Amino acid sequence: MAAQNAIDARRLAAQRGHARLFDGIDFSLPAGEALVVSGPNGSGKTTLLRIVAGLTAPADGELRWRDEPMRPFDTRLRDAVAFNGHMAALKDELTAEENLDAWIALDGPRASRESLAAALDAVALRTQRRLPVRVLSQGQRRRVGLARLALVRRPLWILDEPLTALDADGANMLGALLDGHLAQGGLCVAASHQALPIAPQRVRRLELGAPA
Amino acid sequence: MTAGKPSPLAGTLAVQPAAAEAVADTHASVLAAIGWAVARDFRVALRSKGELGVQLLFYVIVVSLFPLATSPSRETLATLGPGVLWTSALLASLLSLPRLFASDYHDGTLEQIALSSRPLAALVSGKMAAHWLTSGLPVALMAPLLGAQYALEGPVLATLAVSLLLGTPILSLLGAVGAALTLGARGGGTLLALLVLPLYAPVLIFGAGAVDAVRAGVSAAPHLSLLGAGLLVALVGVPFAVAAAVRIALD
Numbered sequence: 001m002a003a004q005n006a007i008d009a010r011r012l013a014a015q016r017g018h019a020r021l022f023d024g025i026d027f028s029l030p031a032g033e034a035l036v037v038s039g040p041n042g043s044g045k046t047t048l049l050r051i052v053a054g055l056t057a058p059a060d061g062e063l064r065w066r067d068e069p070m071r072p073f074d075t076r077l078r079d080a081v082a083f084n085g086h087m088a089a090l091k092d093e094l095t096a097e098e099n100l101d102a103w104i105a106l107d108g109p110r111a112s113r114e115s116l117a118a119a120l121d122a123v124a125l126r127t128q129r130r131l132p133v134r135v136l137s138q139g140q141r142r143r144v145g146l147a148r149l150a151l152v153r154r155p156l157w158i159l160d161e162p163l164t165a166l167d168a169d170g171a172n173m174l175g176a177l178l179d180g181h182l183a184q185g186g187l188c189v190a191a192s193h194q195a196l197p198i199a200p201q202r203v204r205r206l207e208l209g210a211p212a
Numbered sequence: 213m214t215a216g217k218p219s220p221l222a223g224t225l226a227v228q229p230a231a232a233e234a235v236a237d238t239h240a241s242v243l244a245a246i247g248w249a250v251a252r253d254f255r256v257a258l259r260s261k262g263e264l265g266v267q268l269l270f271y272v273i274v275v276s277l278f279p280l281a282t283s284p285s286r287e288t289l290a291t292l293g294p295g296v297l298w299t300s301a302l303l304a305s306l307l308s309l310p311r312l313f314a315s316d317y318h319d320g321t322l323e324q325i326a327l328s329s330r331p332l333a334a335l336v337s338g339k340m341a342a343h344w345l346t347s348g349l350p351v352a353l354m355a356p357l358l359g360a361q362y363a364l365e366g367p368v369l370a371t372l373a374v375s376l377l378l379g380t381p382i383l384s385l386l387g388a389v390g391a392a393l394t395l396g397a398r399g400g401g402t403l404l405a406l407l408v409l410p411l412y413a414p415v416l417i418f419g420a421g422a423v424d425a426v427r428a429g430v431s432a433a434p435h436l437s438l439l440g441a442g443l444l445v446a447l448v449g450v451p452f453a454v455a456a457a458v459r460i461a462l463d
Contacts, residue, residue, distance in 0.1 A: 055323060056463050073459055079329045087320025091252075093259035102252050106328045132259075 004066065005031045005080070005155045005187060007052065011061035014047045021047055022208055025061070029204060031155070034178065034188040036196055039208030045191035046086065046160055048208070052189050053083045053158045065156075082154035086161055088141040092134040096125055096144050099133055103148050111151055119147040123173055138165035143173070150177055157181060159190040171197055238331075245330035249338025250345075257346040263311065268350050271304040275358045286363040293362030294372065294423035301351050301376060301419075302412050305383040306405055308347040312339060312391045314400070317461065322395075326462055333451040336458060340388045340450070348380025364427075371426040371436075378439040379419040385446040386411045392457035415442065 012025040021044030029035045050056040054077040070077045090099045104111040120129045123143040175197030278296045316322040356369040390408035394400040422435035
C-alpha cells in the first residue's frame with residue numbers, strides 16, 4: 001500500500017542572508033486538512049511556503065512528503081504541488097483563457113475549451129475571458145488563479161495570502177474550492193492574516209514569531 | 213506513452229512502468245515540454261510586436277551607421293562589412309536577452325515552470341528556441357539585404373546568411389546562460405553584457421571569418437564546420453546549465 005498523502009516537517013529552519021527567520025518548526029499535515037500559517041510581516045511565512053513547495057532549501061531540518069524526505073525540486077513533490085504565490089504568474093499579453101490553457105497544458109493534457117470556459121465562469125470571469133490579462137484588476141487576476149486551482153488536479157495546494165485583493169464573493173469562491181479540495185482528501189498550506197472561509201475542524205494553525 | 217494517464221495524481225499512484233515505456237514516456241514528456249514553451253513564448257512575443265520590431269530596427273540602424281561614419285569607397289566597405297554585420301548581430305542578440313527570463317521571473321511564471329512536472333531543461337530549451345525564432349532568425353534573414361550596403365556580392369552574402377543561421381542559435385544559447393545567472397541581480401542588464409560578450413567572441417571570430425574567407429576566395433567550410441560543432445555542443449550542454457541557474461535564481 002502506497003503511503004498516504006501527508007506532509008511532515010521536522011525542525012525546519014530558514015535563513016535569509018544573515019538573518020534567521022525561524023528555527024525548529026515542526027508540523028504534520030494529514031490528507032484532508034489545511035495548515036494556516038500566520039505571523040507578523042517578515043516572520044518567514046512566504047519562505048516556509050516556498051520550502052514546502054520545494055522552491056527553497058531549508059537551512060536546517062527536513063521536509064517529508066508521503067513519508068519520504070524531499071529535496072528542493074524533487075520530482076515527486078513537483079507532481080503533487082499546485083503553488084499560488086503572491087505573484088499571479090499571468091502573462092499580460094495573453095487573455096485570461098489563454099493563460100489558463102497554458103497553465104493546465106504545462107502540467108498535463110490540455111483542458112477542453114468547455115472546461116476552461118466553465119472554470120472561468122465559476123469565478124465570474126466569463127465575459128472577461130477573451131480580454132488580455134493586462135486590463136484585469138488585481139482581484140480578477142487572483143480569480144484566474146482560483147480557476148487554475150479548480151482545473152489542475154494536484155493534492156497539495158500552497159497558497160500565499162490567497163485572500164489578498166479578493167472581494168467577498170471571491171473569498172467565498174476560494175472557500176468553496178478549498179472545502180471541496182479538502183473533502184476529497186487534498187492538502188493545503190496557506191499563509192494568511194485573515195481566517196480562511198473554510199470549516200474550522202479541517203484547519204491547523206501555525207504561528208510564526210517575530211524575526212530575531 | 214503509456215495509455216491514458218489523465219492526471220498527475222494517477223501518475224504518482226501508478227506502479228512503476230517498464231523501463232522501455234519509461235524511456236518513451238520521458239521522450240514524449242521532453243517533446244511536450246519543448247513544444248509548450250515554444251508555443252507560449254512565441255505567442256507572447258507576437259502579441260508584443262513592438263519589442264520585436266525595435267530589436268530588428270536596432271540591427272538595421274547600427275549596421276547602417278558604419279557606412280556613414282567611414283569612407284564610402286567600395287573597397288573599405290567590403291572589408292568592414294562582415295565584421296560590422298556580425299558584431300551588430302551580437303549586440304542585437306544582447307538587446308533581446310533580458311526578455312528571455314526576466315519578465316517570467318518577475319511575474320512568477322518562472323516559479324511555476326520550475327515546479328511543473330515536466331523536465332525544466334526541456335522547458336528552458338523551448339524558451340531558448342522561441343527566443344532564437346524571434347530574435348536570431350529575423351536578423352539572419354535581414355543581414356543579406358543589409359550586406360548590399362557594403363558592396364558584398366552573391367556568394368559572400370549567402371555565406372553571411374549561413375554563418376548567421378548557424379551562429380545566432382549559439383548566441384541565444386550562451387546568452388540564456390548569462391540571462392539566467394544574472395536573474396535577480398541588481399544592474400543585471402549591464403552585468404549580463406559583461407558576462408556574455410566575451411563568451412560571444414569565438415562565435416564572432418568564426419562567423420565573420422567564414423564570410424571573410426569567401427571574400428578572399430577560400431572555402432568557408434572550416435569556419436562553418438566549427439560553428440556547427442559549437443552549436444551542437446551548446447545544444448547538448450546549455451539546457452542543463454540554464455535549468456540549474458534558474459533553480460539557483462529561484463532559491
